[in-house]
Amino acid sequence: MxxxxxxxxxxxxxxxxxxxxxxxxxxxxxxxxxxxxxxxxxxxxxxxxxxxxxxxxxxxxxxxxxxxxxxxxxxxxxxxQVRSVRSFDQQSIPGIRNVIAIASGKGGVGKTTVSVNLAVALAKDGAKVGLMDADIYGPNVPLMMGLGSLPPMRDQRIVPAENFGVKVMSMGFLVKPAEAVIWRGPMLHGAINKFLKEVEWGDLDYLLCDLPPGTGDVQLSLCQVISMSGALIVTTPQDVALLDVRKSISMFEKVKVPILGVVENMSSFICPHCSKSTDIFSKGGGARAAEELKIPFLGEVPLVPEVREGSDSGHPITLTHPDSPAAKAFVEIARKLAGQVSILAAQEQEHLKSAWKV
Ligand SMILES: Nc1ncnc2c1ncn2[C@@H]1O[C@H](COP(=O)(O)OP(=O)(O)OP(=O)(O)O)[C@@H](O)[C@H]1O
Ligand SMILES: [Mg+2]
The missing domain is CATH 3.30.300.130 (Fe-S cluster assembly (FSCA))
Structure with a gap:
């Protein structure tokens, strides 16, 4: 037959x-x-x-x-073929299919480390990835991505720096850290607008946006300036983390940015000498928060010296130790994150279809 x-x-x-x-x-x-x-x-x-x-x-x-x-x-x-969650949004930038905020309720939980490693992991899988450092006051992305300066401008437009297949823009390329502290809200919005609209990002599946810590006005208006596909919340495992996660979520709800998931960073500490695992910051806070708040839990990253060393030296662990538990966690989280974006994009498409039928 x-x-x-x-x-x-x-x-x-x-x-x-x-x-x-x-x-x-x-x-x-x-x-x-x-x-x-x-x-x-x-x-x-x-x-x-x-x-x-x-x-x-x-x-x-x-x-x-x-x-x-x-x-x-x-x-x-x-x-x-990556689909956009915000294909019909007027604020979306041509060529950039999805902007993803990486946020946390409080500082120092590892947002920048997570942003860098997820960007690298997505690029390794073949996605077109950009990483925007929206932390004007403490721009750490260049250091963690092993980058020092921007390439020359082209046709009056800023060309992003690039390493490990990821395009990067950061205030760290433009001002000395000591100068950044005098920046105020309106200047900041101007800068972020420029970062998005005057930078030659080209064609991107995902632009990860490393937000400053906290849930203040700055973060709120950032989310309004940029048309975000969704936000990823980074937390540490302590019980108090739940409070911070809730704060973050309510901020994103205000600006109608969907939550793509929660990542627990600095989960168990794995001793480099005896390989014994110790829950320094407790364990499971991220998963509990996600369950209670009914948002996807995307995974946990252990607390290991190689993650910090990779960040400080500009060689992300996802590339240098791909078989380590932390690198595997980053790869898995990056894929789950991409999966969540696909789900939202499909839901948006359905929603638009049914809206047109009415
Ligand atoms: N899983 C981990 N294991 C070991 N060290 C880590 C891990 N995650 C982050 N760090 C280290 O913790 C410190 C804080 O991380 P990072 O700068 O990424 O946090 P952040 O949330 O971006 O901070 P800020 O709120 O100041 O922007 C860095 O020195 C980083 O190398
Ligand atoms: Mg940071």
């Missing part, structure tokens, strides 16, 4: 995206179906190159096609 394209599409109609819970055909994820004798060639277009369920997805598609009577071979290619 000759295999037809219709038979392939019908079989794939039964394959669901495990996260979006819809079939791959109606999600537009299958392209270039060709049948030649018994061999079926097709392309699976994921919603992110950092897909957390990529292997399962590929094997589900392969199995469904291979099960069609008459199929003797399956040539599956996989690509990705």
């Amino acid at each position: 000759a295999v037809t394209e219709e038979a392939v599409l019908a079989a794939l109609k039964r394959v669901e995206d495990p996260e979006l819970h819809r079939d791959v055909i109606s999600l537009g994820m299958i392209k270039d179906v060709k049948v030649s004798a018994g061999t079926v060639s097709l392309t699976l277009v994921l919603t992110t190159p950092a897909c957390p369920v990529r292997q399962k997805f590929e094997s589900d598609v392969r199995t469904a096609v291979a099960a069609i009577p008459g199929v003797t071979g399956v040539n599956l290619a996989t690509t990705a």
Whole structure:
């Protein structure tokens, strides 16, 4: 029996995206179906190159096609096309599909460390990534990304610095740290606006935005200047963390920025001498907060000296020790984050469709 394209599409109609819970055909994820004798060639277009369920997805598609009577071979290619959560937002910047805020209720919990490692992990998976340091008062991103200065301007526009496949912009490139402290709100907004609109970001799937610590006016208006796809909250595990997470969330609710998830940083301390694990800051606060507040918990990063050393030396652990538990945690969290963005983008699309029908 000759295999037809219709038979392939019908079989794939039964394959669901495990996260979006819809079939791959109606999600537009299958392209270039060709049948030649018994061999079926097709392309699976994921919603992110950092897909957390990529292997399962590929094997589900392969199995469904291979099960069609008459199929003797399956040539599956996989690509990705990241969708924007805010495709119709007037404030969105052409070419930048998703801006993600990395925030915390209080300082020093590891926002910048998390931002840098997630950016690097997403880029390693093949995503087009930018990292914007919105912490005007303590711009640490250049140091942690091993960058010192910006390249020359091109056509009167700022060209971001680049390392490890990530484009970076930071106030740290423009002012000395001591000068930054005199900056006030309105100047800050001007600077952030410039960072977004006058920087040659090019084509980006994700622009991670490392926010300053806290939940004050500055953070609030930053979220209004930038059309955010969502926010990731970083916390440490103590019980008091719950209070801070709640504060962060209510700030984002005010400006209608959805929460993509919570990350617990500085979870267990793993002793470099005896490998024993100690919960210095307690454990599980992030997961508890996420459960109570009904937001996704994306994972925990252990407290290990290599993370700090990587940050200080500008060589993120995700690249230097990819097999370490911390690096694996960052990669997993980055993929879950990308997955959450895909879910929101799909929901937004559904929402728009139903709005137009009315
Ligand atoms: N998992 C970790 N293990 C070890 N050290 C860590 C870890 N996470 C962060 N650090 C270290 O803790 C310090 C604070 O981290 P970081 O600067 O990323 O926090 P932050 O939340 O951005 O701070 P701020 O609120 O000042 O912007 C840094 O020295 C960093 O290297
Ligand atoms: Mg910081």
